Amino acid sequence: MKIVLFGYGNVGRAVARLIEVRRSYLERIGLYPKLVAVADSSGVAINPRGLDYSKLEEVKQKKGSVGFYPDCGKIGVKAIEIISDRLADADILIEVTPTNIVDGEPGLTHIREALKAGLHVITANKGPLALAMPSLLELARYTGREIMFSGTVGGGTPFIRFAEKCLIGDLILGLEGVLNGTCNYILSSMEGGLSFEEALKKAQRLGYAEADPSMDIDGWDTACKIVILAVHILGIRITLRDVYVRGIRDVTEKDLAEALRRGSTIKLIGSVDSMGKATVIPIEIPRSSPLAVPGNLNALTFHVEDLGSITVVGKGAGGVETAHAILKDLIELKARLRSRSMAT
């Protein structure tokens, strides 16, 4: 498996590390992943024989870009040139550049061009999927390539794979969940008496919230995840602009205290039903609800015909957690390709 990795930040670095530390296990199950190219915003490193993880780390830490990789690095070369100018012979793109919900770039172009060039794609980048998932899935089908994205929702908690594998053959009627750990942490802290601003500052201090937290607290991160779940699991063709979104900025500690007195709590709930009605709204729910998870946990309830409601709970996003999801996609990709080749 010759891999190009676009994005060498929290997730990209954790992916490169995980491939390295799991190498002997991967080889035992017949996978021989080789990072033949890595790109960040300033440059690229390319080596058909495979890039060395410790050297990538050294140049990233000391010099700020993989483009300084000895002999194989190039500063100023753009990631997309690796694909468009065929600078590396590869069969998989792992795309983990920043999520952009305005135009999906640069990830959208990276993914489209990779599929057109015959690469399979694994991504944790929500922007391209939230804006153009139906067309990306069609492009993947047309080119006969796989596009996998289990790291986009739930980080290390396998919401997507649970639906694919464990609810196979079941009719999923709708989904609702707590899908943003930052918002959940802030709301949980406000329940303890902090104001919104105090809770946000605490989340930022602990590294749970970004310096610019608007993607999370205004509900857009949850909305992206709802789109991905709706398209992939319910088969509904929606994009981000079909989701009604209201974040948690207007929730006060008084609202939470009153909810608490009523035996309830307030959570930012993303939901979608089988008619395609998709919303992200702070909602008061009973404290006994399986979605009333504390701290920065995530939870997703699947409403399933005949089976009722099934809830999966676990840790949400995080660089390392997301890298684990990407590694599982890599293993699943290999299994799909094996079964394809056995069928022909």
Ligand SMILES: NC(=O)c1ccc[n+]([C@@H]2O[C@H](COP(=O)([O-])OP(=O)(O)OC[C@H]3O[C@@H](n4cnc5c(N)ncnc54)[C@H](OP(=O)(O)O)[C@@H]3O)[C@@H](O)[C@H]2O)c1
């Ligand atoms: N972190 C999480 O917990 C998490 C969880 C789930 C999904 N995700 C998604 O995973 C993706 C990566 O997240 P992250 O936390 O790793 O972000 P990050 O730390 O900001 O890293 C982004 C990386 O992309 C690189 N980059 C930016 N523009 C680029 C371009 N045009 N070409 C090539 N590389 C480019 C950056 O380069 P420089 O290093 O030069 O800045 C950096 O290496 C995002 O889409 C995010 O939404 C993240």
